[in-house]
Amino acid sequence: MLRFGLCCLFKEEAITFRTTTAKVLLIVPRDRQLLKLSEICLHNALNLKLSLETVQRLGIGAFRIMSPLFPRMTHPEIGYSLNILPDGETISSILEACRLFAADQQIRLSFHPDQFVVLSSPHPAVVANSIKELQYQAMLAKMVGADVINIHAGGVYGDKQAALLRFSDIYNCLPESVRSRLTLENDDVSYTPEDLLPFCKEHSIPLVYDVHHHRCNPDNLTVEEATEQAGATWKSLGREQHCHISSPKAGWGSGSPRPHADFIDQGDIPECWLNRVMTVDVEAKAKELAVVKLREDVCVILGLS
């Protein structure tokens, strides 16, 4: 059975996540920084719990947790750990409650570090920051029980194979908490499923197949072939496949198809997905409304409503 996932935020539900900036924190003393960060982390932990309860109520089966749940945690000057925050213990206990709730309700949790995490970069400082960020997300993933930390292969720098070789050197040195969760996703400008599949097989890294990116940045594989072959990278590890879907805001005609629409167009749902067991993250601006609608649409298509 398909399960659909919500990405990070809600449109109509009264759930918010707070953040702050290094610039503002740096003008106050350390104890004031930690106080403010503690309030924000506590707020975000409580709202993560509320998010999980809400997706459960809406029949949504997966949730992507926003990267800055604990804002600026790995910043070189602001960085902190939970145990030095005034409310650190409370925050930890709320994350533990999230883990138990998600496990009990079978809500699959994932992370998607943003574009600054680049393991294929030729710049050592970029890679070092990326590893720090991945360790932070692995810590969160462990606390809440998330099994996926999904990233892109990064830049090409004129030579994809050389870039992937740099990636694998770094990958082999990552801590187990990161390696056991790390997945690769085809992107919409550089790396296609065909580029990544041999690499994923060789290193036993699951491939998150983004069908919208594949349509924006196609290769010789059909959607059916890419779905099946990406699925094999999960199956060989005994894990449930994870995919992404979105629809182009401007349609498939003139103009860039890359920006995401509010909802998923029924015509964009691959038919071969309908009877698979897998998680599909819905990348749509209308957030939970789009996930609920897609789920209803698929139920109608399958005659289950």
Next chain:
DNA sequence: GCATGTCAAGTTGTG
């Protein structure tokens, strides 16, 4: 109060 510009970080493609 409300509108607006800013925010740690990378890479690519466009204007």
Next chain:
DNA sequence: CACAACTTGACATGC
């Protein structure tokens, strides 16, 4: 060569 697109809002600032 500079800047927007990825994705995206929340928040600080200034009127």
